[in-house]
Amino acid sequence: MNSKAKGGSATRWPTVERELRERYPDLRCATPDSVGEAEKAIRAALDAGARTVVAAGGDGTVNLVLNALMDPSTDRPRRQDTALGAIGLGSSNDFHKPFAAERRVAGLPVRLDETRTSTVDVGKATMQLPDGSSQVRYFLLNASMGLVAEGNHAFNTAGGLVRGLKRLSVEAAILWTTVRTIAAFRPLDIEIHSADWTYPGPITNVGVLKTVHFAGGMRYDTGVERSDGQFDVNIWAPAGRAAIVGLIAGLYRGRFSQSPLALTHRGSAVGLRPRQASPLELDGEVTVVTSARLEVLPSVLRVCG
Known part of the structure; x- marks a missing residue:
């Protein structure tokens, strides 16, 4: 505590x-x-x-x-x-x-x-930082770059209205932060690659998942499981603000894969290389990186039921 x-x-x-x-x-x-x-x-x-x-x-x-x-x-x-x-x-x-x-x-x-107890996969992120150093962090839920990472960073550091909303309704605070982030966001120029596929960007967001739940009430409808040895890599294509708002509304109902903005890959290791240093979110915690390699460590951690 x-x-x-x-x-x-x-x-x-x-x-x-x-x-x-x-x-x-x-x-x-x-x-x-x-x-x-x-x-x-x-x-x-x-x-x-x-x-x-x-x-x-x-x-x-x-x-x-x-x-x-x-x-x-x-x-x-x-x-x-x-x-x-x-x-x-x-x-x-x-x-x-x-x-x-x-x-x-x-x-x-x-x-x-x-x-x-059950034994679950752990994600490992090897990150290159803007000062030239590297850092290793582990995660259990998901990683993201793009809109969600920007929103998480804004939510975690917000004061004023958002801080007040958190006390009344976390969902309202998340929604307000999302609206503000969308208004200011520009597509992220990034290369995403795994062993047998590459996505050259730009994107609105990429989520590298070990669970479908994220950012409060949102959830994906793809099939990742906590002990399947793979990530789901869910990419939001760049789009106008109205289309992004529609996608987010769908995610609050657990709908993603049928969106025209949705693209899903799988992989046990994923590389992320943005054109410029950008926030990387791991289980809600944000680090600014120049690149990152994310890999699954299969069935290495016991968690309580």
Whole structure:
């Protein structure tokens, strides 16, 4: 749990913690003040023999815990018997979807059942940064470049009206951010390639998926599964604002593949090379990159049911 979290996460946590302690008397909680402290706490717990690490927060918190669990020297968890759990305190909670009534604590979605774990794929992103350095990050849900990454960046950093809307309705805040992003967006000039196909761009958006759920209430209708060893690569062709709005409206109803803007490929590894440095979104967290290689690590992580 992030002790500096604001809004829903901070206000909901005390109620959730009370109920959790009733169910799990041996529960140990850490409230780090920074990413570095969180990583240290997670690794200390692993060294002490913890077999389940639970991320209490949104999808970004799940991503933080995932990256602390993974060992870049092996592309495997630091301990093979470790399971990842989560408590959905965030605005989207896409990691928990589809929601299940039996997986709730204090009305919030959770994945806490150590007796019903599944083994899932992990995405690995090797990113080239504008300063010439490289960075490796792991992801569980999806990656994107283009409109969605721009929108995520705007949503994560917004103040004023959007911050107020988040408190009233996350969906309304996402929708308003989307409208503003569309108004300012220009097609992204990018080359996308896999082992047996290339897309030369430009695009409105590319989503590289391990789950169909993204950005709150939107979802694709393509067939990716969390343990199939492949990405779905869903490309939105460039179009006018009205057509993009129509596509987004369809995504809120789970419709994508029949859109005239839709193109879907599959691949276990995907390269992204924008003409200029651009935001890359991984599970809602954004990094500006000059290029990235995304690859599937098949069935490497246990997650709680």
